[in-house]
Structure formats: C-alpha cells, structure tokens
Amino acid sequence: MTIALSARDLRLSFGARKALDGLSLEAESGRVTALLGPNGAGKTTFIRCATALLTPESGELSVFGHAPGSNEARNLVGLMPQATGAWAAVTPSRLLGYLSRLYADPQPVDGMMALLDIDEFAGTPYRRLSGGQQQAVNLAGALIGRPALVFLDEPTAGLDPRARKTTWDLIRRVRDAGVAVLLTTHNMQEAEELSDHVAIVHKGRVRAHGRVGDLTRDTGSLEEAFLFHTEETS
Numbered sequence: 396m397t398i399a400l401s402a403r404d405l406r407l408s409f410g411a412r413k414a415l416d417g418l419s420l421e422a423e424s425g426r427v428t429a430l431l432g433p434n435g436a437g438k439t440t441f442i443r444c445a446t447a448l449l450t451p452e453s454g455e456l457s458v459f460g461h462a463p464g465s466n467e468a469r470n471l472v473g474l475m476p477q478a479t480g481a482w483a484a485v486t487p488s489r490l491l492g493y494l495s496r497l498y499a500d501p502q503p504v505d506g507m508m509a510l511l512d513i514d515e516f517a518g519t520p521y522r523r524l525s526g527g528q529q530q531a532v533n534l535a536g537a538l539i540g541r542p543a544l545v546f547l548d549e550p551t552a553g554l555d556p557r558a559r560k561t562t563w564d565l566i567r568r569v570r571d572a573g574v575a576v577l578l579t580t581h582n583m584q585e586a587e588e589l590s591d592h593v594a595i596v597h598k599g600r601v602r603a604h605g606r607v608g609d610l611t612r613d614t615g616s617l618e619e620a621f622l623f624h625t626e627e628t629s
C-alpha cells in the first residue's frame with residue numbers, strides 16, 4: 396500500500412469562515428477516494444491546498460512524502476478543476492499540446508483526444524464549448540502528464556450518460572494502472588460505483604470515512620450516511 400496523499404489537521408479560514416477545520420485524510424495509490432460533502436464543505440479548498448493553489452494556515456500535507464508545490468510533487472500530480480475560465484480563447488488541441496510539452500513522458504495528445512471524443516471539437520475555442528465538452532478537455536488536461544495522483548473536482552457534473560460512462564471507464568483504467576484518484580462528487584451512485592474509499596466532509600472536517608460497505612452498514616444507503624454525517628448541528 397502506497398500513501399499518495401496525506402493530510403493531517405489542516406486548517407484554513409477565509410475571514411470568519413473556517414473552510415478547513417482540522418481536515419485529515421489519506422489517499423492510496425491504485426484506489427479511488429471519493430470526497431462527499433455539502434456545498435461549501437471545504438472539498439475544493441482541500442484540493443487547492445493539495446495542489447499548492449492555496450496554503451493551509453496549519454497542519455501537515457504531503458504528496459508522496461513531498462510538500463505540495465515542490466518540483467517533486469508537481470511532476471506527480473494532475474488536476475481537473477471545476478472551472479477553467481483562463482483557457483477561454485484556446486482550442487483543445489493547442490491547449491493539450493501545450494500541456495503535454497510540460498511533461499517528460501506525456502500521453503499522446505491524439506490518443507487522449509480520441510478517447511474522450513475531443514477530436515470533434517479540437518479546433519473550437521474553449522469558451523465556445525458546451526459544459527460537458529469543457530469537462531472532457533479538463534479531464535484530458537489532468538491526465539495528459541501521466542500523474543501518479545490525480546484530483547478530479549466533480550468530473551462528471553453536467554455530463555450526459557454516455558460521456559459519464561466514458562469518464563467512469565477512464566477513471567477505472569487510470570486507477571487500475573496504479574494511480575491514486577481523488578474525486579469529489581454529489582452523485583451518490585457515482586461514489587458507490589467508482590470508489591474504493593469514501594470520506595464524508597462537513598464544515599471543513601472529515602466526519603466519516605471507509606469503504607462504501609462500512610459507511611452504509613448502519614444507514615442502509617450512502618445517501619442516508621451522507622445525510623446522517625452532515626446534519627447541520629453536527
């Protein structure tokens with residue numbers, strides 16, 4: 396078992412709002428770890444800390460033993476963010492070509508575009524793409540550098556059933572190749588289908604974690620477990 400990501404007691408506030416309030420979590424190689432939690436629970440903030448876009452005020456965070464943002468960590472990590480407005484005028488083929496050149500051993504761009512049906516709109520500026528097409532480009536960008544740890548922030552939000560299946564199949568393949576996948580989702584079926592490990596986050600902290608079977612033993616379903624562990628008062 397290889398621990399790809401280790402977080403201990405992370406804290407980060409925005410003004411009076413505690414976005415991370417003692418969050419601890421581990422993610423292993425060759426496993427899909429799903430972060431579930433209500434809107435505003437701190438999931439994206441955590442991903443931003445793990446990818447060095449934000450710095451926690453306190454706590455310990457490491458990526459394969461390296462500090463996030465170090466050269467060692469950067470080369471090992473891929474990120475599919477929720478939104479990437481900065482790429483507005485760039486076409487998918489140029490963007491993925493550019494990203495692939497940042498890595499020593501990238502995936503072939505053509506193969507990645509074919510896999511995710513991006514070739515159909517490879518020459519269209521990113522801002523003109525549909526939400527689902529943008530998602531496909533974001534996913535390709537996260538995987539193009541063959542990361543050992545990849546963060547997928549709501550990878551299937553807004554996707555049609557076929558695109559969702561393509562994404563699920565790809566996530567499984569990546570996981571089976573030994574990559575540590577950490578994803579966020581509001582889709583309980585997705586978490587049940589894909590994840591080896593689930594962490595339920597509420598108010599900046601992991602309230603429960605384990606395999607789906609562990610979490611549903613008392614409550615019956617993942618949705619019930621989610622509701623139980625994210626009660627407003629808890």
Ligand SMILES: Nc1ncnc2c1ncn2[C@@H]1O[C@H](COP(=O)(O)OP(=O)(O)OP(=O)(O)O)[C@@H](O)[C@H]1O
Nearest residue numbers: 409412413414432433434435436437438439440441
């Ligand atoms: N840059 C920021 N400035 C101020 N507040 C922020 C900032 N980033 C996040 N927050 C606040 O931190 C809290 C956690 O936000 P975060 O985006 O991490 O939630 P989330 O769990 O990813 O939610 P969602 O499921 O809606 O994507 C929210 O209350 C949010 O308003």
